[in-house]
Amino acid sequence: MQTDGRSVLDETAAVPLDARAVEAAVRLADPASRAIRLNLVLVGQSGVQELVERVATLHPLRAIVVDLDGADAAAHVSAGPRWECIWLSGRPSQLNRVVSTASALLMPGLPTSAYWLQAPDLESTLFSRIVDLADRIVVDSATASDPLGFIFSLDRHAAEKQSVVSFADLSWSRIYGWRLLAARLFDAPADRANLSSVRTLAVEHGGSLPEPLLLAGWFVSRLGWELWQPPRQGSLSRRAPIQLVAHTGARNVTIDIRPAGSGGLLHSLLIDADRTRYRVARENGSVCTMVETNDGQRVADVCSPDREPVDVLVGQLTDQGRDRIYTEAVAALAPLATLNAAR
Amino acid sequence: MSVGLALDNPLREGLQAELAAEPCIIVIFGATGDLTHRKLLPALYNLAVDQRLPIGTAVVGFARRPKSDDEFRADMLQAIQTFTAEPYQSSFAEHFGQGIRYVQSTFDDPAGYERLREVCQEIDRERGTRGNRIFDLATAPSDFPVVLERLGAAGLVDRDGRAENGWTRLIVEKPFGHDLTSARELNDRVGQVFGEDQVYRIDHYLGKETVQNILAFRFANSIFESVWNREHVDNVQISVTETLGVENRGPYYEETGALRDMVANHMLQVLALVAMEPPIELEARAIRDEKVKVLRAIHPLTTAEVSRRTVRGQYGAGAIGGIEAPAYRDEPRVSPDSNTETYVALKVLVDNWRWAGVPFYLRHGKRLPKRSTEVAIQFKKAPELLFRQADAGGLDANLLVLRLQPDEGIALRFGAKVPGPGMHISSVRMDFGFGSAFGRQAADAYERLLLDAIQGDPTLFTRRDETEAQWAFITSILEAWQHLPPPDFPNYPAGTYGPRAANDLLAREGRSWARL
Numbered sequence: 139m140q141t142d143g144r145s146v147l148d149e150t151a152a153v154p155l156d157a158r159a160v161e162a163a164v165r166l167a168d169p170a171s172r173a174i175r176l177n178l179v180l181v182g183q184s185g186v187q188e189l190v191e192r193v194a195t196l197h198p199l200r201a202i203v204v205d206l207d208g209a210d211a212a213a214h215v216s217a218g219p220r221w222e223c224i225w226l227s228g229r230p231s232q233l234n235r236v237v238s239t240a241s242a243l244l245m246p247g248l249p250t251s252a253y254w255l256q257a258p259d260l261e262s263t264l265f266s267r268i269v270d271l272a273d274r275i276v277v278d279s280a281t282a283s284d285p286l287g288f289i290f291s292l293d294r295h296a297a298e299k300q301s302v303v304s305f306a307d308l309s310w311s312r313i314y315g316w317r318l319l320a321a322r323l324f325d326a327p328a329d330r331a332n333l334s335s336v337r338t339l340a341v342e343h344g345g346s347l348p349e350p351l352l353l354a355g356w357f358v359s360r361l362g363w364e365l366w367q368p369p370r371q372g373s374l375s376r377r378a379p380i381q382l383v384a385h386t387g388a389r390n391v392t393i394d395i396r397p398a399g400s401g402g403l404l405h406s407l408l409i410d411a412d413r414t415r416y417r418v419a420r421e422n423g424s425v426c427t428m429v430e431t432n433d434g435q436r437v438a439d440v441c442s443p444d445r446e447p448v449d450v451l452v453g454q455l456t457d458q459g460r461d462r463i464y465t466e467a468v469a470a471l472a473p474l475a476t477l478n479a480a481r
Numbered sequence: 482m483s484v485g486l487a488l489d490n491p492l493r494e495g496l497q498a499e500l501a502a503e504p505c506i507i508v509i510f511g512a513t514g515d516l517t518h519r520k521l522l523p524a525l526y527n528l529a530v531d532q533r534l535p536i537g538t539a540v541v542g543f544a545r546r547p548k549s550d551d552e553f554r555a556d557m558l559q560a561i562q563t564f565t566a567e568p569y570q571s572s573f574a575e576h577f578g579q580g581i582r583y584v585q586s587t588f589d590d591p592a593g594y595e596r597l598r599e600v601c602q603e604i605d606r607e608r609g610t611r612g613n614r615i616f617d618l619a620t621a622p623s624d625f626p627v628v629l630e631r632l633g634a635a636g637l638v639d640r641d642g643r644a645e646n647g648w649t650r651l652i653v654e655k656p657f658g659h660d661l662t663s664a665r666e667l668n669d670r671v672g673q674v675f676g677e678d679q680v681y682r683i684d685h686y687l688g689k690e691t692v693q694n695i696l697a698f699r700f701a702n703s704i705f706e707s708v709w710n711r712e713h714v715d716n717v718q719i720s721v722t723e724t725l726g727v728e729n730r731g732p733y734y735e736e737t738g739a740l741r742d743m744v745a746n747h748m749l750q751v752l753a754l755v756a757m758e759p760p761i762e763l764e765a766r767a768i769r770d771e772k773v774k775v776l777r778a779i780h781p782l783t784t785a786e787v788s789r790r791t792v793r794g795q796y797g798a799g800a801i802g803g804i805e806a807p808a809y810r811d812e813p814r815v816s817p818d819s820n821t822e823t824y825v826a827l828k829v830l831v832d833n834w835r836w837a838g839v840p841f842y843l844r845h846g847k848r849l850p851k852r853s854t855e856v857a858i859q860f861k862k863a864p865e866l867l868f869r870q871a872d873a874g875g876l877d878a879n880l881l882v883l884r885l886q887p888d889e890g891i892a893l894r895f896g897a898k899v900p901g902p903g904m905h906i907s908s909v910r911m912d913f914g915f916g917s918a919f920g921r922q923a924a925d926a927y928e929r930l931l932l933d934a935i936q937g938d939p940t941l942f943t944r945r946d947e948t949e950a951q952w953a954f955i956t957s958i959l960e961a962w963q964h965l966p967p968p969d970f971p972n973y974p975a976g977t978y979g980p981r982a983a984n985d986l987l988a989r990e991g992r993s994w995a996r997l
Contacts, residue, residue, distance in 0.1 A: 314496075315532060317492070317496060318496050318532060319532070319536070320492060321490060321492035321493045321496055322535070322536050323536075324490050324492055325490055325493075325503065326503075326609065326611065330489065330490055333491075333492075357492075360491045360492050360494065361491055361492075362491075422572045423570065423572060423573070424570075424572060424573050424576065426576070427536055429609075461495070462495065463494060463495030
């Protein structure tokens, strides 16, 4: 049990794993009515309390924690301004009891999102049961042992279930700001023309592969390039450079993905066209752009503050629908599917 | 209400639905003034923090006070730190500040406008702003004519909006004239330099989320439109009440008064949104066309009508929230025998098919017991025949209240049976609060308005014909007041809900003001 999880479990008396008993405990913990807007099912233990309180600043919620690392079936209830937290714990063999209790405790008529604090086993019974409860599934491929395989598998699940549930990968959400800044660099007609003369794309990362791969996939899919399976690339490692080649129809583009330090975050995106170099990079807590022409003249240099990880999650909880741009970015990476991706 | 414009940039697809705006230079005339410090620069900073400000956007202050670029930049960063709602990040702010420049000049000096041109061209080269300009008249209205004339004479405005020269827009802060004649004159002066589609007249109420929500509420919910008319509505009340006095704005308020300050613009805009027909699309022209129809259906009043349908008030000494408040005439820089109204109530009739016969009661005042802006739609009572014998105690009319500030939300009053024997009906209230539901602090109105001006979306700005229609109605009242006996001021103590005559305005028609 993690420290914050222990604070919830230690400070509240256990309640039998029975939906009516839990509801009664919730009313005792917080008898005033609130405008709860969201059911959030959390699978995991670490960071739950902080996460719930942060989500509550935007979405008053009922959080239901599904914890199958418990000693025995029990429930703990706590509440605060704009949030209720129901912690359902049990042994793995008690999955059915825990999940059925969670199902009964979902507030009717409200959207239900589910978030795994660690990447789930997408083929597990638990994953399947939670997907059946939820309208929105949020996961993070950066926490998967095989992130690229996870991404492909997730996309397959999303396609199968798209009529009833939507999926979100936080690795894709985290690069939204990078995509926006990169896209803006090419708004002007002269810059847009440079897209056809791109020679290299270089992405530096802090040791996590999904973000640079998805960013590359996004570029490839948006610009209609075709990624070739690199003949010399035996596996994808977060610790070693990766070199890919994309064909634009007129020329080849080299895509370099390189580790640069630690921290797991993207460090920089460099786009070299014939006459101009475009750069998006993380600097001092901001993400900044720079455009430099071949004669060394800087044309733009503006920054936006980086978003905190929990804010990225909060922003994903109530979106609905399938993100076609994400799906196409993943599809663009298909030639890499046969490679082993070591985390 | 922004409509996305497709940019021919393949990387843009799927990104946040927004008008893809080009970077521009925002030239603020009167940049050392209060509005720039408290509203404009903090709003631009907040937009930059949210990654909504186009990369490269720059600000040039144009004002009389001698300052260097660095001094003005430091002032603006200090203002941002003081007034921004976003966390102030010094490293990010430093980057933001690199786009701030200053031109010191009087408003009538041609050399100042040449210097402005040079600075803008430098910024175009350095930051890629491509000739795009927004000129923001954040200065006293008396300066508007000379600034407009000099901008035109200096060739800084491309009225035809040729793409290779970039686009040019004008933001005009309120007040837009002080009566119909002055508003028309100002519009004519503006029109000599700018095309109407380049002009953005700010009414900051329209930038408020809650005001925009009036349209969302009306047209996103099918249950309300069928009862939103004279068949079901008894009256509509729009109230803007303030606890504050005139503070240190005595000289301005002496020339303005409550009717001009609040009713002539904000309240009539809110009325238009409440009363308008559904637009054919959520696009600027369609929405503004419908608002203008409402404003034109509010006919100017005769002197006799003004006498019957308007009430003026001025606060005397009193107490608000337990704290003593002086009389208006005792406020700093206010004439001791001033006849400026600090309170106004009026009955407005919208002469169209939907609203014929339904009174719209407007009231606004300073030094009232609480701060509130709300729209109350009082419906016609249900027939009581079912409940007469049951000693129901009389039925209250249903009341739908749109609270615009503070405590933004929507409330519905309806009748429900009191548990127990008999059929006793009591009014109950169903309440929805935006703050508790959405949690997020609404963006300042100026963030929305500045972004819309940058993106070229005029929906939330008033059009020439809107302002003139508003002034036509207001001017008829102002002129009639000149011919009516002077009011006996002060006629309401600070901390009360205005003069008795405001209650009589409704009471003689069997109505009363909704409790705030």
